[in-house]
Amino acid sequence: MSLTILLFTVVAAYLLGSIPSSVWYGIGYFGIDVRKHGSGNAGATNTFRVLGKRAGTVVMLIDVLKGWTATSLASMLFYLNEIGETELLMYKIIFGIIAIIGHIFPVFVKFKGGKGIATLLGMVLAIHPELASLCITIFILTLLTSQYVSLSSILATLAFPVLSWLGVFGHPEPLLVVFGFTMFVLVVFTHQKNIIRLVNGNENRVNLFARSKQASNQR
Incomplete structure (x- = not known):
């Protein structure tokens, strides 16, 4: 693969990850900058908290799509015969990580973004959809029982390498672990x-069935 093509895909992965969906959607549709409300975080979780479940779902799906698309750039290179099959997983991981970095440090909003969980989900869906689906199940069950998005995210993320290492879906792939x-x-x-707030017992809970006051006031 030429250096030009590599640089192009790296930049493309970063720019995809940098799309500040929560900020642009919140300002464009509600006239609300989510960074000025709730936790101040420019991510899907704070969007759920500030703008409600519909807006949060839209932002989350966009963030997942960002990670999936950036990671799938490796598949595009494979089909164009720019990389071999043995390199495919490595490049998927590289482009996915770059997209996550873009989400956390987005160039479009002064490098202050979200925490990258939804983008990470899109990445693992592109790499291993079966294992990702199991981690999603763990996330949902934890969220429904605890109402803590942070705890759900941490446990679901930990489940990915553990289940991969245990060989739940076949022989463990060291690079994936x-x-x-x-x-x-x-x-x-x-x-x-x-984590500090969880330990202290004052972490914010998310009521998935509640309607945000900010969003309601804009309708």
Whole structure:
């Protein structure tokens, strides 16, 4: 693969991840900058909290699509015979991580973005949809029982490398296991404040069936 093509796909993956869906959607549709409300985070979770479940769902799906599309750039290179089959997983991981970095540090909104969970989900869906689906189930069950998005995200992220290492869907792939644990460390790092609040018992809960006051006032 030429250096030009590699640089193009790396930049494309970063720009895809950098799309500030929560900010653009909130301002464009509601006239509300989610960064000025709730936790101040430019992510799907704060969008749910500030603008309600419909807006949160839209933002979450866009963020998932960002991760999936960026990761799938590797498949495009494979079909164009720019990379071999043995390199496919490696490049999927590289482009997916770059998209997550773009989401956390987006160029379009002064490098202050979300925590990358939805983008990470899109990435793992592109890499291993069966394992990702199981992690989604763990996330949903934890969220329904605890109402803590942070705890649900951390446990679901941890489940990915653990289940991969245990060979739940076949022989464990070392690169996938290493990637999974690396992502878990990153998620723990970006959720440090949430973890402290969880330990102290004052973490914000998300009521999926509640309607946001800010969004209601704009209708």
